[in-house]
Amino acid sequence: MTITRFVTKSAFRNKRRSILTVLSITFSLLLLTVMMTVWHRFYVDKGDAQSAQRLITRHRVSLTQNMPVYYREKMRTVPGVVAVAPTQWFGGLYKDEGKPENFFAQFGTDPAEIFTVMTDFKIPDDQLAAWQHDQAGCVVDSELAKKFGWKIGDRITLRGTIFPVNLELTIRGIFVAPQPSITVYFNQKYVEEAVSFAKGRSGTFNILADSPEDVPKVAAGVDAMFHNSPEPTKTESEKAFQLSFINSMGNVKAFILSICFAVVFATLLVSANTMAMSIRERTREVAVLKTLGFTRQSILRLYIGESVLVALTGGALGCLLAAGLVIALANAPGMGFFFLGMRVTTPTFLLAIFVSAMVGLLSAIVPAYHAAKLDIVEGLRYIG
Amino acid sequence: MAIPISYNIRNLKLRKGLTIMTALGIALTVTTAVFLMALLAGLKKAFMSSGDPVNVLVMRKGSVAELSGGFDASLFPTLKTLPGIAKDGQGEPLASGEWVVVVVLPRKDGTGEVNVSVRGLMPAGLTLRPSAKLVEGRWFTPGQREVVVGQSIHNRFSGANVGDNLDFAKGQWKVVGVFDSGGTAYDSELWGDVNQIAADFDRQGAFASVYLRATDPVAADALKHRVADDQRLKLEGTLETEYYEKQTSSGGVIKFIGTVVAVIMAIGSSFAAMNTMYAAVAYRSKEIATLRIIGFSRPSILTSFVIEALLLSLLGAIVGIVLILPFNGMSTGIGNQLTFSETVFSLHMTWGVAMTAVIFALVMGLLGGFAPAWHAARQDILTSLRA
Numbered sequence: 001m002t003i004t005r006f007v008t009k010s011a012f013r014n015k016r017r018s019i020l021t022v023l024s025i026t027f028s029l030l031l032l033t034v035m036m037t038v039w040h041r042f043y044v045d046k047g048d049a050q051s052a053q054r055l056i057t058r059h060r061v062s063l064t065q066n067m068p069v070y071y072r073e074k075m076r077t078v079p080g081v082v083a084v085a086p087t088q089w090f091g092g093l094y095k096d097e098g099k100p101e102n103f104f105a106q107f108g109t110d111p112a113e114i115f116t117v118m119t120d121f122k123i124p125d126d127q128l129a130a131w132q133h134d135q136a137g138c139v140v141d142s143e144l145a146k147k148f149g150w151k152i153g154d155r156i157t158l159r160g161t162i163f164p165v166n167l168e169l170t171i172r173g174i175f176v177a178p179q180p181s182i183t184v185y186f187n188q189k190y191v192e193e194a195v196s197f198a199k200g201r202s203g204t205f206n207i208l209a210d211s212p213e214d215v216p217k218v219a220a221g222v223d224a225m226f227h228n229s230p231e232p233t234k235t236e237s238e239k240a241f242q243l244s245f246i247n248s249m250g251n252v253k254a255f256i257l258s259i260c261f262a263v264v265f266a267t268l269l270v271s272a273n274t275m276a277m278s279i280r281e282r283t284r285e286v287a288v289l290k291t292l293g294f295t296r297q298s299i300l301r302l303y304i305g306e307s308v309l310v311a312l313t314g315g316a317l318g319c320l321l322a323a324g325l326v327i328a329l330a331n332a333p334g335m336g337f338f339f340l341g342m343r344v345t346t347p348t349f350l351l352a353i354f355v356s357a358m359v360g361l362l363s364a365i366v367p368a369y370h371a372a373k374l375d376i377v378e379g380l381r382y383i384g
Numbered sequence: 385m386a387i388p389i390s391y392n393i394r395n396l397k398l399r400k401g402l403t404i405m406t407a408l409g410i411a412l413t414v415t416t417a418v419f420l421m422a423l424l425a426g427l428k429k430a431f432m433s434s435g436d437p438v439n440v441l442v443m444r445k446g447s448v449a450e451l452s453g454g455f456d457a458s459l460f461p462t463l464k465t466l467p468g469i470a471k472d473g474q475g476e477p478l479a480s481g482e483w484v485v486v487v488v489l490p491r492k493d494g495t496g497e498v499n500v501s502v503r504g505l506m507p508a509g510l511t512l513r514p515s516a517k518l519v520e521g522r523w524f525t526p527g528q529r530e531v532v533v534g535q536s537i538h539n540r541f542s543g544a545n546v547g548d549n550l551d552f553a554k555g556q557w558k559v560v561g562v563f564d565s566g567g568t569a570y571d572s573e574l575w576g577d578v579n580q581i582a583a584d585f586d587r588q589g590a591f592a593s594v595y596l597r598a599t600d601p602v603a604a605d606a607l608k609h610r611v612a613d614d615q616r617l618k619l620e621g622t623l624e625t626e627y628y629e630k631q632t633s634s635g636g637v638i639k640f641i642g643t644v645v646a647v648i649m650a651i652g653s654s655f656a657a658m659n660t661m662y663a664a665v666a667y668r669s670k671e672i673a674t675l676r677i678i679g680f681s682r683p684s685i686l687t688s689f690v691i692e693a694l695l696l697s698l699l700g701a702i703v704g705i706v707l708i709l710p711f712n713g714m715s716t717g718i719g720n721q722l723t724f725s726e727t728v729f730s731l732h733m734t735w736g737v738a739m740t741a742v743i744f745a746l747v748m749g750l751l752g753g754f755a756p757a758w759h760a761a762r763q764d765i766l767t768s769l770r771a
Contacts, residue, residue, distance in 0.1 A: 020659040027652035031645060061553050062486040062499060064451060065585065093448075161448045230554070244497075259416060259645060266412040266649065270656040273405045277663050 003302070011306040014278065018310055021274040025314025025356065026321065028267040033322035033352045035256050035263070037344050042243065042252065045345075050120040050178075052212040055219055056241040057205040060232040066201035067231055075205060078221040080214035085113040086202035088188050092158030092167060104144055105181070106158055108188030111137075117208045120178045127152065127173030135187050137172035143180035145171075156184075165194040207235070264355060267311075272363035275307045279367040286371045287379025296372040303371060307364030308357055315356025319349050386684050387675065392692040395664065396699075403696065406660040410700025410745055413646075413653040415707045418741045419731070420642030422708065426715075426732035427638070434568035435624035438470075438604045439512060442594040442611050445620045448630075450484040451501075454590040457481060459617055463594050466610055468603035472511055478597035480509030482578055485585050487552040492542045500537065502552070502574045504581030505595075512597035516570055521546040521561030526577045532561035534571035536715065550574070553584035567730065569628060595624070650748050653700075657752025661693050665760040672760050673768035686761040693753020694746055701745035705738055 012018045057075070059065035066088075075084045090106040111132040115123055123139060131137045140150055150156070150171055158167040169186050177183075192199045209218045219235040226233045236244075279286075289299060322344055329339040396403045442463060444455045460481050469477040483504040488497045503509075510516070510523060520538075524530035533544045543549065549556040557576065565571050582588045598604035604623060611621035665672070672685060715730035 016662060017659055020655045020662070024652045024655035024659070027648050027655070031648045031652075061585070062488055064486045159446065161446055164444060164446060258419075262412050262416050263649065266409050266652065266656075269405050269409040269412070270652070270659070273402060273409075273656065274659060276401065276405075277659075 003305075007302060007305040007309060010282075010302070011309045014281075017274060017278065021270060021310055022314040022317065024270045025267055025311055025359070026317040028263050028270070029315045029318025029352055029356055030321045030325065032260055032263045032267075032355065033319050033344060033348060034325060035260050036348050036351060037322070037326055037342060039253075039256050040345055040348050041342050045239075049212070051238050053119075053209050053215065054117065054238040055207040055209060055215055055222075055235050056238055057207060057222055057233050057235040058203070058241075060223075060234045063203070065231070066203050067205070067233065069200050069202045071226065071233070072202070072205060074225060075207065075222055078218060078225060080210045080218040080221065081207055082210055083113055083116040083208040085110050085117045085206050086188060086204070087114075087206055088191065088198070088201075088203045089162070090158065090160065090167070090186075090191065091162045092160050094156065094158055104141075105183040107183060107185050108191050109185050111139075111185075111187055114185055114206070115175070117206045118177075119208065121175045121181070122177075123173050123175035131172035131187075134170060134172055135189055136167075136169060138169040138184050138186035139173040139175055140171055140184045141181045142174050142176045144182050144184065145174050150174075158184075163191055163195045163198055165191060167191070206238075264359065267356075267359050268363055271307065271311055271359050272366070274310070275303070275364045276367045278306075279303055279371050283371070283374065283379050283382040286374050287376045287382070290374070290376050290379070300368050300372040303368035304361055304364045307368070308360035311356045311360025311363070312353065315353050315359075318356070319344070319352050322352070323349075387680055387688040389691060389695075392688060392695055395668070395692060396695060399664070399667075402660055402663065403699070406657060407696055407700040407703060409656045410653050410697050410748060411703035411707060413649040413748065414701050414704025414741050414745050416649055417642075417646040417744055418705060418708045418733075418737060419711070420638070420646060421737045421740060422712070422731045422733050423729075424639055424642065425734050425737055426729040429732055430567060430569055430571075430729035431628045433566065434570065434628040435626075436513070436515065436597075437601050437623060437625050438598045439624040440596045440598060440604050440607045440611070440621045441624050441627050442596065442619050442621050443592070445612075445618050447620070450482070450593045451486065454483070454587065454592040455619060457589050457591055459619065460591065460594060462614075462617065463596065463611070463619075466596070466607060468598050468607045468610075470512075470597045470599045472508065476508070478508050478512045480506040480512060480578075480595045481591035481593075482506070482509060482595060483581050483585070483587055483592045485553075485581065485587075487574075489537075489541045489544075489550070489552070492540055498541075500541070500574065501572065502531070502576065502581060504576055504578035506578055509575075509578075509595060512595055513565070513570070515568065516563045516565040519562050519564045521559075523563075524560055524576050527580070528577065529555070529557050529580055530560045531557045531574045531576040532563050533559055534573050534575075535562060535564040536571040537574060538562045539715070553581075555584075596621075646744070650744065654748045654751040657693060657697060657749060658755060659752075660696065661689065661753050661756035662759070664692065665689065665756045668760075669763060669768040672763055673765045676763075676765050682761040686757045689757030689760050690750065690753050693749045693757065695749075697745040697749025697752070698742065700748075701742045704745065705741055709733065 057067075057071075059067050069086055072084045072086055075081055086109060088108040090108055092106050094102050094104070111128075115121060115128060127139070131139050138156070144150070152171055152174065154171045156169050156171065158169065160166055167186065167190060169184075169190075188198075188202070207218060207222070209215050215237050219237070222235045223233055286299060289302075294302075326339065326342055326344050330342050441450075443450065460479070464477050464479045469479060471477055485502050485504075486499045487502050489500045490497050507526060518532070519535070521532070524532055531550065533541075538544045543551075544559060544562075546559055546561060548559045550559060551557075563570075563575070578591075579588075582590075596607060598607050608621035608623060611617060611619050675685060676682075711731050712733040713730050
């Protein structure tokens with residue numbers, strides 16, 4: 001019998017207990033992995049390469065203020081700017097109003113340039129041309145089209161809440177985004193012609209820079225250009241812009257951290273409990289092992305190995321379940337855009353596995369240490 | 385005959401380490417669940433208690449929030465003369481044309497910049513909000529670049545003390561007072577003169593909303609319909625209470641995530657409790673057999689062990705609730721999809737939350753305790769005695 005086999009055998013000698021412990025750790029690690037995935041997505045992930053090359057300009061005062069649309073031409077003169085497209089949040093209601101699952105982003109923009117800026121959004125040329133020729137046309141995200149069953153040529157109505165106009169749009173194209181964007185783009189001219197106060201104004205500008213390295217320079221350049229104007233701007237990377245929305249949901253960082261902390265601590269308790277029970281039960285066995293010539297170190301290693309094995313099994317199962325849960329949440333209807341495109345990444349997996357191994361190690365140290373320094377005669381006399 | 389509860393209590397005491405660790409595990413789960421529930425309770429409180437049942441909020445037809453667009457100021461005199469509006473001491477109708485805009489302010493603790501609502505109102509706007517009471521300084525003077533800040537803004541943002549200057553829109557605004565509206569959504573706002581605010585944000589000649597104070601709730605309801613029915617106006621009236629009720633939905637994400645987190649943790653803890661109870665049964669198999677011989681029936685053994693599991697989880701619940709108490713009243717902000725700005729609310733421990741926590745823990749105990757108790761009751765007496 002090899003040492004590995006011995007460890008495996010003893011780890012699962014009391015099947016019911018081991019399975020319960022594994023399951024308990026599984027659920028804790030499932031939660032931990034999901035939380036870490038959210039953390040990774042918001043605070044670690046820099047976004048894909050193309051996104052890192054884009055910036056968003058808004059009014060310095062706040063997102064709800066508009067800027068003159070002529071800013072766009074001035075922005076082109078900033079070194080490093082490749083393309084600029086205006087985007088105006090429409091915030092309209094679709095179908096059953098107020099239902100969160102019917103929420104999606106709607107932007108008025110310039111059909112001639114938006115796809116030049118959004119380099120990673122793919123649309124067939126003929127569909128793009130069709131949209132550019134129809135002022136009452138729109139293009140929709142492929143995932144969104146799938147969700148609502150939209151086809152090219154379908155008509156959708158968006159009831160205006162910010163702008164007093166209801167848009168009657170014909171779907172002219174379906175674009176594919178690297179991550180679902182739940183976005184509909186339409187021609188901003190439609191709104192401008194219907195609503196006088198929208199004329200010549202834009203809420204945001206999407207800018208494509210030469211390279212990701214140019215992004216800070218472009219941001220500073222654009223903001224400097226309008227610094228002394230009555231309507232100054234604030235330009236930031238696309239990722240930073242998106243993060244400001246997450247931050248507005250409250251102190252998400254502290255929230256996630258405190259849950260992670262509670263989960264890890266609870267797991268530690270469960271695992272330590274099991275190891276304490278299981279090692280105490282085997283006091284006599286330890287004495288026998290010692291009589292056979294096992295040293296303190298080897299006994300310590302045997303028990304720690306056992307505990308790490310149980311914890312790792314739970315951790316691995318938890319990771320797998322987490323991967324499934326995250327995918328389910330990302331595709332669940334009515335989840336808004338919180339989990340969109342989220343996946344458990346390899347570093348997150350590795351970290352979760354590492355945490356579970358550490359939990360196994362830490363929880364075994366005290367009971368294993370006691371077992372290792374057990375007096376043989378005392379141990380043999382032990383009756384439980 | 386039932387086995388006395390003191391038997392269970394003594395047993396729990398006998399294996400202190402195991403009991404404490406299992407109870408702590410349950411306690412942590414309860415703490416997390418209570419934390420989330422208290423957050424939701426606080427959020428509900430902030431929105432539910434906001435708004436006055438006699439105030440009618442008038443917005444452009446189709447608008448869902450005060451932030452989305454506005455209507456021509458020339459409609460204001462018409463609204464003001466509608467029947468059913470309460471009058472102030474001078475006989476002037478209580479009506480206030482207002483603007484709500486969003487500005488970015490830095491948090492005091494340096495955790496970043498947050499969107500905050502600024503409300504421009506007419507002097508009557510203060511009269512029709514009797515819940516807002518000045519706690520420091522004075523109200524703003526019309527025609528001056530002055531603001532009063534809500535209690536939460538005062539606590540959470542730098543430069544929001546009386547005498548400070550806040551920099552937003554086209555320049556400096558002097559903070560002249562702090563008001564408290566009792567933890568409602570108003571506490572997360574800055575108030576200033578409507579004309580000054582409109583000028584700074586280039587929105588003269590229009591209002592985002594008009595507030596009308598009716599003489600009584602019945603008149604408020606009539607007023608609401610009168611506004612909507614007037615075809616010339618193209619406006620819509622909402623009771624202020626209804627308006628805030630709708631905004632509570634911004635807690636939906638917290639609620640969903642909170643439920644998922646609590647349920648997953650509870651499943652994990654149930655397994656742990658089950659483990660402990662199985663161990664308890666295993667240790668005591670001889671004892672159980674002896675109890676059976678003395679004459680205690682299977683059902684009473686089952687009940688006894690279930691009670692022991694419930695006691696264990698109850699201990700966990702109590703520890704969990706005690707652990708969360710220091711955080712009671714701690715405030716945090718939540719972004720609102722309708723107003724794009726932060727509303728501050730505090731963690732609010734209520735008896736309801738505490739009771740839910742206890743029930744939550746007992747369910748965990750029951751789930752974890754039933755199978756081992758069943759196992760104990762079904763044990764064969766002779767085999768157990770011989771073991």
